[in-house]
Structures are given as C-alpha cells and as structure tokens.
Amino acid sequence: MGHADLPLSSGAAGRAAARRLNRRALLGRIVGGVVLAVVLVVWMGPLYWLINTTFKYKAQIQSEAPVWFPDPITLDNLEWVYDNLDHEALYRSLRVVSISVAIALVFGPMMAYALSRFHTRANRQLESWIISTRMMPPAALIMPYYFLLLRTSLLNTEFGLTLLYIAVNLPLTTWIMLAYLRSLPEDSEEAARLDGASRWGAFWYIVVPMTKSSIAAAGLLVTILTWNEFFIAFVVTSSNITFPVQVAGFLANGMNPEYGHMAAAGLLLSLPPVIVALVFHRSLLSGLHAFAGGK
Amino acid sequence: MSASGATALATPNRRSVKRSIWRSPWLVPLPGFLLLAILTLPPFLYSVYLSVINIDVSVPLLPVRFVWLTNYARVLTTADGLHALMISLIISFGSTFAAVVMGLVIAYLIHLFAGRLAGLIVVLVLVPLAVSPVAMALVFSLILDPLYGPVPQIVEMLTGELIAPTGNATGALLTVMFVQTWQWSPLAVILLLGGIKSLPREPVEAAQIDGASFWGMIWHVHLPLLRPLLAVTGIFEFILCSQVFAATDLLTNGGPGNATVDLSLFIYKIGISESGQVSVAAAAGVITLILGLISTAVWLKVAKWDTQIYR
Incomplete structure (x- = not known):
C-alpha cells in the first residue's frame, strides 16, 4: 500500500509527498475505499434486514435463499402490528x-x-x-x-x-x-x-x-x-x-x-x-x- | 456585664452564620442533589442490607436472620454464580476489545479514504448507537435464524453446512458479544477519529521526513500518541459493553443451557423471575456494583491523562 499520498500528516511534508502520487498509491486508495464501502454495508446490514423483512410477505421471509429486496412490497406487517x-x-x-x-x-x-x-x-x-x-x-x-x-x-x-x-x-x-x-x-x-x-x-x-x-x-x-x-x-x-x-x-x-x-x-x-x-x-x-x- | 458582653459578641456572629447558610450559592441546586440522594442512596444501603440477610421468597415463613457473607459465598463459590461472573467478564472484555479494534480500524478507514464523504459516513456509523437493544435482539434473531436467516443461508451456500449460531455455547456467546460491539463501537469510532484528526503535526512530519513506512507510521508514531485516548475509549467501552440484558434475555434467553447467563441475567432469574432468592440476588448485585465502581474509578483516572489530545 502506498503511503505518500495518504493524509497521515498535513503541512509542507504532506503536500510535497502528495505531489509524488503514483499508480501504487492510487491502487491503495481504491482498495481502501472498497474496504470502507464493504464495512459500511455490513455495518448497516442488520438495520437494512429489519426494513427488508418488514415489507416482505411471509412466503419471501421464509424462503430457501435470502431475498434481498421485498417484491412485492407489502404493508400488511406494519398494519397488523x-x-x-x-x-x-x-x-x-x-x-x-x-x-x-x-x-x-x-x-x-x-x-x-x-x-x-x-x-x-x-x-x-x-x-x-x-x-x-x-x-x-x-x-x-x-x-x-x-x-x-x-x-x-x-x-x-x-x-x-x-x-x-x-x-x-x-x-x-x-x-x-x-x-x-x-x-x-x-x-x-x-x-x-x-x-x-x-x-x-x-x-x-x-x-x-x-x-x-x-x-x-x-x-x-x-x-x-x-x-x-x-x-x-x-x-x-x-x-x-x-x-x-x-x-x-x-x-x-x-x-x-x-x-x-x-x-x-x-x-x-x-x-x-x-x-x-x-x-x-x-x-x-x-x-x-x-x-x-x-x- | 461580662455576660451581656458575651451575648453581644455571640449574636451577630450567629446571625452571620445563619445568613451565610441561607445565602450559600449551593442552595439553588440543593433540590437536585437531594432528589438524586433520595433516589440513589437508600437503594444502595438497602441492597447491602438485603445481601447480608436471608430473604428467600420460595421458603414460606422463613425468619429473617443476619447471615454474614453467606450470600456472597453462595455467588462466588457455587458453579452457577461463578459461571455468571465468568460470562459477565468474558462478554465485557470480549466486546470491549472488539469495539475498540473495530473503532480504530473504521476511524482510520474514514480518515484515510472517506475524503469529502467523511461527514456523511460518520453519521451513518452513529446509527447503531440509537437503535434500541430490544430491536437489536429482534433483528439478530431474524438474521441468525437457522432456517430463514440470511447468515446461515449464505454459510450453507458456501460450505454446504447447516449452522445454528445461537444453538451452541460458543456461538451464542459470540453473538451476544457481536451485538454489544455493534451497538457501542460507534462511540469508539467518533472518539478515536477525533483523536486521529487532532494528532500533533511535528512528530508525524519528522517521521515522514525520516522515511517511515505507512504501517511504521501508524505503529510507531500514531498509536503511542493515541495511547491515552485509547485507554479512555477502552474503559468507557468496557462500562457500556458490560451493561447487557436485551441480548442475553431475548436473543439467547441465557442459553443454550446457561451459556449466556451473565450477572445481570443471573440476578434477574434468581431474584425475580425464577427462584426468589432475593438475598443471593442482592449479593450478586453488590458484586456487580463493585465491578462497576472499579471500572468507573479507572475511567475517571484515565480520562485525566489526556487533556491535550482530547477534544
């Protein structure tokens, strides 16, 4: 992972280092961004699953494989509650x-x-x-x-x-x-x-x-x-x-x-x-x- | 003559003492302090009293006796009491460690890679903190359901194995710790992110000029500077992570067996819901109280270390 471009420091040294941006650093940045995105998706996962399940019919809740989006969306559960x-x-x-x-x-x-x-x-x-x-x-x-x-x-x-x-x-x-x-x-x-x-x-x-x-x-x-x-x-x-x-x-x-x-x-x-x-x-x-x- | 002189001297004096009491600035917040004292001190004393007598609701007409520390011995020397204490410590230390590590990793990811989205991401990261522990127990029982939950289904797809995460002792414990970590690590993220952002410039630049690598920079420059903040975050997370109930009661119901019965659930079960051994539960409460007091004292001590790094 490249380090020169990362904002571990600011100021003159940091700016000088940032100018030396190279391909490896760019790759590091992309990998880091992807890792961050994955972490965020997992982070919000439980909350998303709560919303997802709320709007699903029972057949889709009790399915063999995960159903990622409710289709069709139902308000039955909310109404019942x-x-x-x-x-x-x-x-x-x-x-x-x-x-x-x-x-x-x-x-x-x-x-x-x-x-x-x-x-x-x-x-x-x-x-x-x-x-x-x-x-x-x-x-x-x-x-x-x-x-x-x-x-x-x-x-x-x-x-x-x-x-x-x-x-x-x-x-x-x-x-x-x-x-x-x-x-x-x-x-x-x-x-x-x-x-x-x-x-x-x-x-x-x-x-x-x-x-x-x-x-x-x-x-x-x-x-x-x-x-x-x-x-x-x-x-x-x-x-x-x-x-x-x-x-x-x-x-x-x-x-x-x-x-x-x-x-x-x-x-x-x-x-x-x-x-x-x-x-x-x-x-x-x-x-x-x-x-x-x-x- | 001398007697009247003495009264003449004493009177203004007494009046000024009286006046100074009525004029004390502490008089205004006094109702608040009294309210708090009334609400917290009697329960504390009553708890100590309950823990040294022998109230057991399941035994009718039991004469109340002073039993010294028998109830404490009952908690600290029997298998179920010791087990509850152990489980409490495992859950607290395990989820604290996980929360601080998660917090540090996510704080660095945000600091290094979020760029202009940092503000938005911090807000998203905060969300679990506001989710009710009850809703968390519900959603994790949905996600981990052996038949219909997405996690067991994905594991089955990948490995062909059927799993029931809360069905075995280790899995249930890990689940409870995971719930606690998810709930409280947002706090570690924002505390550590604040610390990383306000790190002093000079040592970092000096290390950069010396040609330190990325990991060397983090390991030898950042982490030592963050140590006081890490200590505060850790002990604070410990205090929060040790307050668990919804996950152990609703999600795993203390099970399987008694694998996730921690001190809180032990107190609730033995004192209120199952056996009515009030005094034993009170003794377990006092032990919990002492653990809580120790960790709070450590936190207050540690919080004083980092006045300059803490924002």
Whole structure:
C-alpha cells in the first residue's frame, strides 16, 4: 500500500509527498475505499434486514435463499402490528421519557454549574458519586429498587418507573453539562458579576443562554437512551409496560414464527431514535464527546 | 456585664452564620442533589442490607436472620454464580476489545479514504448507537435464524453446512458479544477519529521526513500518541459493553443451557423471575456494583491523562 499520498500528516511534508502520487498509491486508495464501502454495508446490514423483512410477505421471509429486496412490497406487517399494538404502552413511553428527561434538564445544568464554579473540598467526591450512579449496570441495584417500589406500592406504576428513570437521567445530564461548563470560559460570567449580578443571576442570564445548544445535546442523548431503555422497565412493570417491553413481547417463537410482525414492531421502535439521531447528528456527536470525556 | 458582653459578641456572629447558610450559592441546586440522594442512596444501603440477610421468597415463613457473607459465598463459590461472573467478564472484555479494534480500524478507514464523504459516513456509523437493544435482539434473531436467516443461508451456500449460531455455547456467546460491539463501537469510532484528526503535526512530519513506512507510521508514531485516548475509549467501552440484558434475555434467553447467563441475567432469574432468592440476588448485585465502581474509578483516572489530545 502506498503511503505518500495518504493524509497521515498535513503541512509542507504532506503536500510535497502528495505531489509524488503514483499508480501504487492510487491502487491503495481504491482498495481502501472498497474496504470502507464493504464495512459500511455490513455495518448497516442488520438495520437494512429489519426494513427488508418488514415489507416482505411471509412466503419471501421464509424462503430457501435470502431475498434481498421485498417484491412485492407489502404493508400488511406494519398494519397488523399497528392494529395489535397496545397504544397505551407507546403513550406511556412518551410520558415517562419526557417527564424524566425534563426533570433531568431542569436540575442537571444547575447541579453541574454548582460543581464547576463553587469550589469546595467535597466537589470531587460529589462528581464521582454522581457519575458512578449512572455507570453502574442497572442490574446492580435492581433488587433494592424492586423491593422499595413494592413496599411503597409503586411497583408496576408509571410514577415508580419515572422515578427510576430520573435516577438514571439526572446524573447523566449533570455529567454531560459538567463537561461543557468546564470548557466554558468564565470571563462573561465575571463581567456580569462585576456589573452586580449574583452568581445565579449570571447563571440564568449568561450561562444558560450560552449553553443552550449543550443543554439540548445532553437532552437529546438522554432522550434516546431512555426511549431505548429495556431492563428497568421490563423488571419493574408487568402490565403498565413501556414500548420497548411491548416490542420485546413480539419476539417470535415456535414452529411458525411471525417474523414479519416482529420486524415491523422492531422497526417502529427503532425508527424514532434513529431519525432523531440522523437529523440532530451534530448535537448527538457533541453530547457523546462530553459524555465520554468528562474532564 | 461580662455576660451581656458575651451575648453581644455571640449574636451577630450567629446571625452571620445563619445568613451565610441561607445565602450559600449551593442552595439553588440543593433540590437536585437531594432528589438524586433520595433516589440513589437508600437503594444502595438497602441492597447491602438485603445481601447480608436471608430473604428467600420460595421458603414460606422463613425468619429473617443476619447471615454474614453467606450470600456472597453462595455467588462466588457455587458453579452457577461463578459461571455468571465468568460470562459477565468474558462478554465485557470480549466486546470491549472488539469495539475498540473495530473503532480504530473504521476511524482510520474514514480518515484515510472517506475524503469529502467523511461527514456523511460518520453519521451513518452513529446509527447503531440509537437503535434500541430490544430491536437489536429482534433483528439478530431474524438474521441468525437457522432456517430463514440470511447468515446461515449464505454459510450453507458456501460450505454446504447447516449452522445454528445461537444453538451452541460458543456461538451464542459470540453473538451476544457481536451485538454489544455493534451497538457501542460507534462511540469508539467518533472518539478515536477525533483523536486521529487532532494528532500533533511535528512528530508525524519528522517521521515522514525520516522515511517511515505507512504501517511504521501508524505503529510507531500514531498509536503511542493515541495511547491515552485509547485507554479512555477502552474503559468507557468496557462500562457500556458490560451493561447487557436485551441480548442475553431475548436473543439467547441465557442459553443454550446457561451459556449466556451473565450477572445481570443471573440476578434477574434468581431474584425475580425464577427462584426468589432475593438475598443471593442482592449479593450478586453488590458484586456487580463493585465491578462497576472499579471500572468507573479507572475511567475517571484515565480520562485525566489526556487533556491535550482530547477534544
């Protein structure tokens, strides 16, 4: 593989090297492009298969050889799922997600602001505690949550589930906002304080408007993760279920599985977050960087 | 006289302490901190309490006793508990390794060959991150179906062999790891791509002038510079990849046998769905918690290393 033309470096040396483009380098470039294309096709394969199966008739789903394109295209599977779906589960998901995310977005930025601007000896411990609660596998605390909800008769209620989602979303929002606020220069806040604004006055009138897009990015990431959340909802709700739990119920079993229905349900579940992620990809990228970097 | 002097001295002092509490800037975010404390601390303490007593729902009228660390011993010394711990570690380490390697390879492919399409490709690469784990379990059970799935059908066409990927222990484990890798490697791609793009110029140019080959450049110049970022990415992927449930419960249902019963599924089965040994499940939960705390602590430590390379 040629290396001279590859942008491993930029600047004068890189440009000089690029001029020496030869046939071997061109070949390397083509091979690399093909490899990248193949990787992308495999990468999107599972999602494509979900869409493909959704629009196929059963005869084509249960064929001897893979059928790569549905022919003819049918909406039967989507219709069946739409008619047999417990629509209340969908609305419940929307309610639980929006309420828990809203509460996280109200308190999270304030907590992050306090942690990033008011220095005390306990800040580091507070931060570690906050992020630890989010990074735990949810199974670690599921037994106490289950029994505490049982004792307070909140098991299998929307309110109980919302509380648990707040416990998941609030630390994550705080963490992401902390990363943004740390990288935000304090100059404009200080200027506002010199003009007589209080610390929280500076927060409301300077910091919040300046970090609007960061708050939105945090909200976006948290919304996607909560919409997709399965384990907690699966364990603590039995009849008042959320959308992912209901879709899990479509998992086909037995000798004559209805794979079309299953695919359609899976597609309905994953389309909203995927579309949101594609549309707001810039925001999502920035949120993910803040999530992972922390410092 | 002296007594009144003392009160005169003490009063403004006490008032100023009081005033300073009410004027503390921490008062505004206090409701948030309290809410989080109420939601996370009692469950934590309750979990420790549950794990040292003997609640077993399947035994009626069992008197509640303090049993020391018996439940922990039950998890860490019996075959099924140890097996669950092993499976958890295998899935976490395996999918973390795969996710970081995939992330690095794809990040380089994008950096070197995507050209003007790089932005679009990064967006496409992000997609699995937004797909619900439940939908992933569904789609992988479609793709891997022994009779109608495209993967077994293609394998049969090529080799003439009938395979059932989730039908044997190794295959089921690999499937779960693959699902985890697919879900979380987009994060590794974007983190590492950011790192590769912001590598310092001088060492790279110096190596180029010295006539380093392509692979030599990557191996001896890029990777050492990326090491801190690789460490952060790795431990972060570890934390995310160890949170698995939909794949093990829905796709393989812990099977075949108990081949894919990791700690999460073990806790769910033993504590809630199958046997009601609440205290044993709570002990397994505390063990999961400790593993999670260790990996989070390592992550926070490592994340501090790379302030200059991290964007």
